[in-house]
Every structure is written in C-alpha cells, then in structure tokens.
Amino acid sequence: xxRALELAEKGxxxxxxxxxxxxxxxxxxxxxxxxFHRKVGTDHAEVVALKKAGxxxxxxxxxxxxEPCCHTGATGPCCEALIEAGIxxxxxxxxxxxxxxxxxxxxxxxxxxxxxxxxxMRSQAELLNxxxxxxxxxxxxxxxxxxxxxxDGRIAGRTGLSQWISSxxxxxxxxxxxxxxxxxxxxMGTVRADNPLLTVRLVKGRNPYRVIVTGSxxxxxxxxxxxxxxxxxxxxxTTGKNIERLTRRKRTSGVIFWxxxxxxxxxxxxxxxxxxxxxxxLRSLLVEGGAELATSFxxxxxxxxxxxxxxxxxxxxxxxxxxxxxxxxxxxCIQFDELSVRQMGPDVVYTGYPIWSKT
Numbered sequence: 001x002x003r004a005l006e007l008a009e010k011g012x013x014x015x016x017x018x019x020x021x022x023x024x025x026x027x028x029x030x031x032x033x034x035x036f037h038r039k040v041g042t043d044h045a046e047v048v049a050l051k052k053a054g055x056x057x058x059x060x061x062x063x064x065x066x067e068p069c070c071h072t073g074a075t076g077p078c079c080e081a082l083i084e085a086g087i088x089x090x091x092x093x094x095x096x097x098x099x100x101x102x103x104x105x106x107x108x109x110x111x112x113x114x115x116x117x118x119x120x121m122r123s124q125a126e127l128l129n130x131x132x133x134x135x136x137x138x139x140x141x142x143x144x145x146x147x148x149x150x151x152d153g154r155i156a157g158r159t160g161l162s163q164w165i166s167s168x169x170x171x172x173x174x175x176x177x178x179x180x181x182x183x184x185x186x187x188m189g190t191v192r193a194d195n196p197l198l199t200v201r202l203v204k205g206r207n208p209y210r211v212i213v214t215g216s217x218x219x220x221x222x223x224x225x226x227x228x229x230x231x232x233x234x235x236x237x238t239t240g241k242n243i244e245r246l247t248r249r250k251r252t253s254g255v256i257f258w259x260x261x262x263x264x265x266x267x268x269x270x271x272x273x274x275x276x277x278x279x280x281x282l283r284s285l286l287v288e289g290g291a292e293l294a295t296s297f298x299x300x301x302x303x304x305x306x307x308x309x310x311x312x313x314x315x316x317x318x319x320x321x322x323x324x325x326x327x328x329x330x331x332x333c334i335q336f337d338e339l340s341v342r343q344m345g346p347d348v349v350y351t352g353y354p355i356w357s358k359t
Contacts, residue, residue, distance in 0.1 A: 001063050001093055001121045007036035007045070008065045008128060013179035013205045014039040017283055019066055019096075019129040021045040025053050025087075027060035044069065046078040050085050058086035065125045067096040067118070070105040079108045089115040093125035097136035127338060130353075131180070131284040134304050141277050142284045143302050145294055146177060147321050148309040154318035155291060160193035162319075169345030170309040172202040177307060179205030181286035183235070183277065187293035188214035197224050198288070209282065211235040211258075213268050213293055217242040219249075229254050235280075237273055267292075270300040295323040298334065301356050306336070308350045 007022030015021075015037050022036040023045035033056070035048025043051070046068055050057055068078035068090065082090060090109055095118055096102055109116050126133050134142035148166035149155050156162035164171065178184060184198045191212055198210040210225055210233055217238070219226065225234050236246065237258040246252050258276040261269040277285060287297055297303050308321075327333055336352030343349075 001065070001091065003031075003034065004045075004063050004065050004093070005121065005124055005128060007034055011037050011039065013176065013203075016040065016180070016182065017132075019132040021064065021066045023049045023062055023064040025049050025057060025060050025062050027056060032056045032060065041074045043075055044078050047075065047081050050081055050087075053085075059088045060086075061089040061091065062087050063091045063120075065093045065121075065128065067092045067094065067101055067103075067105045068109065069096070069101050070108045071100045079105050079112075082109065083112045083114070087114060089117070091117045091120055093120055094118065094122045097133050099136070130305060135283040138304070139278075140274055140302075141182070141282050142304050143274070143287060143297060144177065144181065144284065144305045144307060145287045145297060145303045146174060146307045146309075147289065147294060148174070148311065149321045150311055150313045150315045150318075152314050152316070153321050154315040155289065155321045156193065156319040157315065158318055160189075160319065162194060165311050165313065166309045167311065167345035167347050170311075170347045170349065173344055173349065174307075174309070175200050175202035176205075177286055178208060179203055180284070181208045182282040182284045183209035183211050183286070185211045185213060185273075185285050185287045185293065187290050188212060188216065188218075189292060190289040191223060191225060192220050193290070195220070195222055195224055197228065207231060207233060208286070209233045209235055209256075211237055211277070211285075213237050213273060214242070215239065215262055215266050215268055217245040219246070219251075226251055226255060232256070237268060237276065267296060270296045270302060274302055291319060291321060291323055294321070295325065298322070298325060298354075303354050305353050306351070309344070310348045310350065312346050312348075 004022035004024045008020040011020040018040050025033045033049045033053035036045045046064055070077050070079040106116050131142035179200045199207045232254050235256045237260045239262055240259045243257045243259055260276055261272040263269050335355050337355050339352035341350055
C-alpha cells in the first residue's frame with residue numbers, strides 16, 4: 001500500500017476534481033503491475049495497472065488507495081474492470097466519500113465474490129486527498145489558509161510591501177498549492193499592495209480561478225488581475241450595488257461577478273462567499289491574503305488547513321499575519337491536528353488542520 005500511495009502522489013495537481021489514486025497488483029508475492037491516475041479524464045489507477053498486467057491479473061490481489069468506483073463518468077467503472085480481469089482480492093486504503101460511490105464499490109465487488117479489505121494505511125490515504133475528503137464530508141469547498149511571515153508574525157512592512165518575506169524554495173512550494181486549488185482568494189488590500197497575477201509559474205500546472213473579495217466598487221488604477229485577465233478566470237465577489245457600478249466599466253468586461261451578502265461591519269459574509277464558490281463548482285479554495293480576509297475565514301470557522309511559511313527574519317512594526325479573533329485565554333487558542341513541520345531552504349513550514357469545536 002505504501003507503494004500505491006507513492007504512485008498516487010504522482011498525479012498531484014492534475015486530477016481535480018478526481019482524487020489522486022495509486023494501485024499495485026500482486027500475485028504469488030510478486031508485484032506484476034502498477035498504475036496511477038495521471039490526470040482527469042484518463043484511465044483510473046486500477047485500469048492502468050490491469051492493462052499492464054493483462055492475463056496475469058487472474059487470481060491476483062490489488063492494493064488501491066481508494067475504494068474502486070462503480071459508476072460511469074469520463075471512464076468506465078473500475079469495479080467491473082476488476083471483476084472481468086479475474087481479480088481475487090482487493091485491499092483498499094479507505095472508502096470513497098463521494099456519494100456516487102461511498103461503499104457501493106465495496107458492495108459490488110463482494111457481490112461478485114471478491115475478497116475486500118478496507119483500512120490499510122487509511123489516515124495516510126485520507127491526508128493525501130485531504131481536499132477531496134473535506135469537500136465531500138463538509139459539503140462545501142475545502143479551504144486552505146496560506147501565509148508567509150517573519151519570526152515576529154509580520155506579513156508585510158508598514159507600507160504593505162511583502163515581496164519577499166519567504167525564500168524562493170517556499171514560493172515554489174506555494175505555487176504547488178496554487179496548482180492544486182480550484183481558486184485563489186484574496187482581499188482588495190492585497191490586490192492594491194502587491195498587484196499580483198495569482199497564476200502558477202514556478203511549477204507546471206493549470207491556473208486556478210482568482211477571486212477578489214471586496215466590499216467596495218473602487219478598483220486600483222493598476223490591476224493585473226483585471227487588466228491581464230486573458231483566460232477569463234478572474235472573479236470579483238461583492239455586493240449587488242457594487243456589481244452594478246463595476247459592470248459599467250469597460251475594463252471589467254471579462255470579469256465574472258458573484259453577488260454576496262455583507263455583514264454589519266460592511267465586510268463580505270464569508271459563509272455566503274463559500275456558498276457562492278460551491279455553487280460555481282469550486283471544490284477547494286486557497287486563501288492567500290491579506291490579514292483581514294484570513295481573520296474573517298478563521299472567525300467563521302471555515303479554515304480546513306493552514307500552511308504557514310515562517311522566515312528567519314524579524315521586522316518589528318509591520319502588518320500582522322492575523323487580526324482580532326476574540327480569543328482571550330491561551331487555553332482557547334486554535335489548535336491543530338496532524339501538524340507537520342519541515343525545513344524549506346532557510347524557512348520552516350508548518351502545515352496542520354485546525355480543530356474546531358462541534359458545540
């Protein structure tokens with residue numbers, strides 16, 4: 001199964017909305033074939049491995065990182081392919097949370113007489129596809145909060161300049177996160193300060209949608225997200241009144257607009273924003289800044305994963321990574337599950353999953 005997980009990883013950033021999946025076929029104690037899902041629309045991992053194994057599949061065992069599918073989508077059902085190939089035993093790391101599958105694949109295989117085992121390296125398999133599992137379990141886009149900060153918690157200087165706090169190694173890793181997300185979300189403050197493109201450049205991969213969250217109809221004079229919106233993937237999420245004003249401008253002709261509610265303080269309602277993203281078909285959101293937007297997502301309890309790049313630098317006065325969260329007691333601080341720490345060039349990267357109270 002460990003090998004199957006390694007294979008699945010090769011599809012990172014290429015399979016969405018499908019999960020990354022790896023499969024290994026074993027017979028008489030020997031690996032006879034292996035495969036992984038390369039990209040959306042292509043053969044699933046089990047089918048890739050079966051085609052390589054050919055007639056040797058009869059009587060073999062398949063180790064696969066996710067429950068085989070039993071429905072027809074862009075490709076045929078893997079369950080039927082396994083049955084027709086004469087596979088004797090299937091070991092799946094975890095069941096598939098997608099309601100189109102979710103136990104149905106296991107049931108179909110058992111009905112056909114195959115031995116099915118589920119649970120080997122389950123936690124590793126679910127972490128591999130954290131956004132896929134999060135989307136189906138929470139029935140909303142999986143939200144990743146990313147930030148690059150100094151040792152003293154600053155994301156930018158007093159003027160708003162943030163380029164560059166993190167190292168080139170960290171920035172390349174962050175572009176990998178962009179490649180995997182369906183959309184990058186930023187506030188207008190970040191747009192004004194950095195004038196970003198929010199594209200994938202340091203690694204190979206697709207460009208996600210780019211969502212600007214704002215409670216205002218004012219646009220910066222220079223805004224590459226709008227003026228260089230060549231692929232039509234820029235979204236502005238704001239109020240209906242602001243949309244009326246913005247759509248009158250020629251420079252916004254290729255922009256997608258989402259009408260969202262605002263809170264009493266005039267800020268965009270993050271829960272409504274997330275609903276609009278889900279209705280648009282987005283399954284994962286990468287929140288890149290700034291501090292106000294990050295704070296809003298955390299306050300709403302809608303952050304599923306945090307990735308913080310901490311550079312060995314001290315700035316002093318500057319813009320803090322987060323604003324007021326209303327936490328008065330250290331015992332009530334947001335804590336994390338599955339926390340990992342790794343060195344990335346001179347930086348340290350913390351990755352974890354916030355633990356939210358269900359009460």
